[in-house]
Amino acid sequence: MNNINKEFGFTIMELLVVVTIVGVLASIAFPQYASYKGKAYDKHAESDLRNILTAEEAYRIEHTTYAANLSLLTIPNFTGITRCNILGATAKDFTVECFHPSGNNSYCWDGEPPVRMEIGVNNC
Numbered sequence: 636m637n638n639i640n641k642e643f644g645f646t647i648m649e650l651l652v653v654v655t656i657v658g659v660l661a662s663i664a665f666p667q668y669a670s671y672k673g674k675a676y677d678k679h680a681e682s683d684l685r686n687i688l689t690a691e692e693a694y695r696i697e698h699t700t701y702a703a704n705l706s707l708l709t710i711p712n713f714t715g716i717t718r719c720n721i722l723g724a725t726a727k728d729f730t731v732e733c734f735h736p737s738g739n740n741s742y743c744w745d746g747e748p749p750v751r752m753e754i755g756v757n758n759c
Contacts, residue, residue, distance in 0.1 A: 676738035680717040684733040684742045686710050687719060691729055701729040 690708040691701050701724040702708050719733040734741040 673737070673739045676735035677740045677742075680719075680733045680735040680738055680740070681742050683710075683713055683717045683719055684731060684744060686713055687721075687731050687733070688744060691724075691731075700724070700726040703729075 687705070687708065687710055690710045694702045694708055703721055703724040705719060705721060717733050717735045717738075719731060722730040722732055724730075728746055730743070730745045732741060732743045
């Protein structure tokens with residue numbers, strides 16, 4: 636009688652090749668993932684800044700001056716995760732800076748609306 640013991644499974648070499656391939660793919664994917672997360676955080680900060688601009692305009696309609704403090708504003712969809720500061724406010728213009736602690740950029744509004752409607756990426 637022919638008693639052949641067949642074992643099923645993977646050899647150590649096959650497992651080593653698979654682990655190596657997975658490692659290479661992970662080393663390529665992780666930096667891209669971190670980059671995408673940074674961009675998403677930046678977009679969140681930019682979005683919060685745009686919401687503050689809208690709230691400042693609404694405040695000015697009621698009070699004839701811009702708010703010098705975020706607590707005076709009713710900001711729609713503002714989570715507070717981003718760090719936003721009103722650096723200065725007068726009856727004619729205001730300066731606001733927003734950034735996310737995990738983001739790559741700081742977003743600044745400096746000027747009298749609607750003269751400059753674009754948001755700059757810099758430090759105020």
